[in-house]
Amino acid sequence: MLYPWAIVPYSYCTTFLFSQESTAQTFTIYLHFLGSGIAGMIIFALRMVPQTALWGDDLMASMRYICPSFTVCNAIIWGGTRGLMRQLRDAQVDEAEAGRTGWERIPDRIDDQSPWLMNNVGGDMLALILGAVGWWAAFVILDRVPWSRIEAELEGTWLEQWLVRRYPQPRSDEELELDDDVIAEETRVQECEDHSVCVNRFRKVYAVPMSAPILAVERASFAVNDGECFALLGVNGAGKTTTFKSLTNAVEPTSGEIGILGRNISRDFNLVRHRIGYCPQHNCNFKSLNVYEHLKFYAFVK
Numbered sequence: 001m002l003y004p005w006a007i008v009p010y011s012y013c014t015t016f017l018f019s020q021e022s023t024a025q026t027f028t029i030y031l032h033f034l035g036s037g038i039a040g041m042i043i044f045a046l047r048m049v050p051q052t053a054l055w056g057d058d059l060m061a062s063m064r065y066i067c068p069s070f071t072v073c074n075a076i077i078w079g080g081t082r083g084l085m086r087q088l089r090d091a092q093v094d095e096a097e098a099g100r101t102g103w104e105r106i107p108d109r110i111d112d113q114s115p116w117l118m119n120n121v122g123g124d125m126l127a128l129i130l131g132a133v134g135w136w137a138a139f140v141i142l143d144r145v146p147w148s149r150i151e152a153e154l155e156g157t158w159l160e161q162w163l164v165r166r167y168p169q170p171r172s173d174e175e176l177e178l179d180d181d182v183i184a185e186e187t188r189v190q191e192c193e194d195h196s197v198c199v200n201r202f203r204k205v206y207a208v209p210m211s212a213p214i215l216a217v218e219r220a221s222f223a224v225n226d227g228e229c230f231a232l233l234g235v236n237g238a239g240k241t242t243t244f245k246s247l248t249n250a251v252e253p254t255s256g257e258i259g260i261l262g263r264n265i266s267r268d269f270n271l272v273r274h275r276i277g278y279c280p281q282h283n284c285n286f287k288s289l290n291v292y293e294h295l296k297f298y299a300f301v302k
Contacts, residue, residue: 036069
């Protein structure tokens with residue numbers, strides 16, 4: 001019952017380490033596989049070997065609060081091997097108390113009759129409760145922090161230089177080799193203020209931990225008036241998806257402005273959210289709902 005409340009926000013927070021959904025999904029799958037099954041068995045083996053018993057206890061105490069999947073696996077391992085663990089640990093403690101191990105401290109004995117002790121399942125449950133509270137708090141903070149405003153406040157400071165020191169610099173007109181129609185559209189966007197949709201010099205750079213940032217969109221400008229049908233074309237990787245995500249405030253611009261009905265969505269998204277409809281490239285229909293029920297459901301969500 002506790003595991004979903006901890007693992008959902010935990011998985012969401014780890015996706016902020018990556019700029020691509022596929023990479024984040026692959027990392028999350030391997031993280032849970034390694035953190036639950038592999039790490040759980042390794043730490044169990046360390047706790048059962050006299051020479052590494054203390055290391056195993058310390059790692060178990062730390063991993064409980066790092067990875068919720070490990071916490072669940074650790075409780076399952078204790079339930080299946082508690083008799084064996086008690087016998088081996090009693091022998092280790094007897095050796096330590098007799099002074100034949102040279103350990104600085106004596107490991108705790110394992111009580112296989114009281115699952116709610118902190119060294120048993122009780123500690124795992126407490127870790128899941130604290131993890132659920134902590135990771136949900138991190139979820140809310142990460143989802144609501146105005147990162148573009150923070151970057152603007154940090155602009156010119158030593159911290160900004162340290163954080164974005166590897167960001168590629170915007171290219172000049174000569175480097176971009178802009179066509180005449182592109183320049184004309186950019187000029188039209190800057191001179192008019194009554195467009196239904198306005199993208200003004202939108203630029204997006206994804207920061208990637210321990211790697212060079214990824215430039216997704218470089219200085220895109222276009223405007224759509226009321227009643228127009230507009231198509232955005234480009235090769236794979238040109239930044240079409242990133243641009244459309246910026247129109248729904250799912251992506252914060254690194255620089256530039258995104259306007260909907262005359263409002264900057266980075267500042268006033270709540271005022272225009274109900275006026276935006278977005279259909280992604282994947283199928284978002286529910287097989288159990290008919291057309292009317294779909295319309296009613298999405299209208300309720302809006």
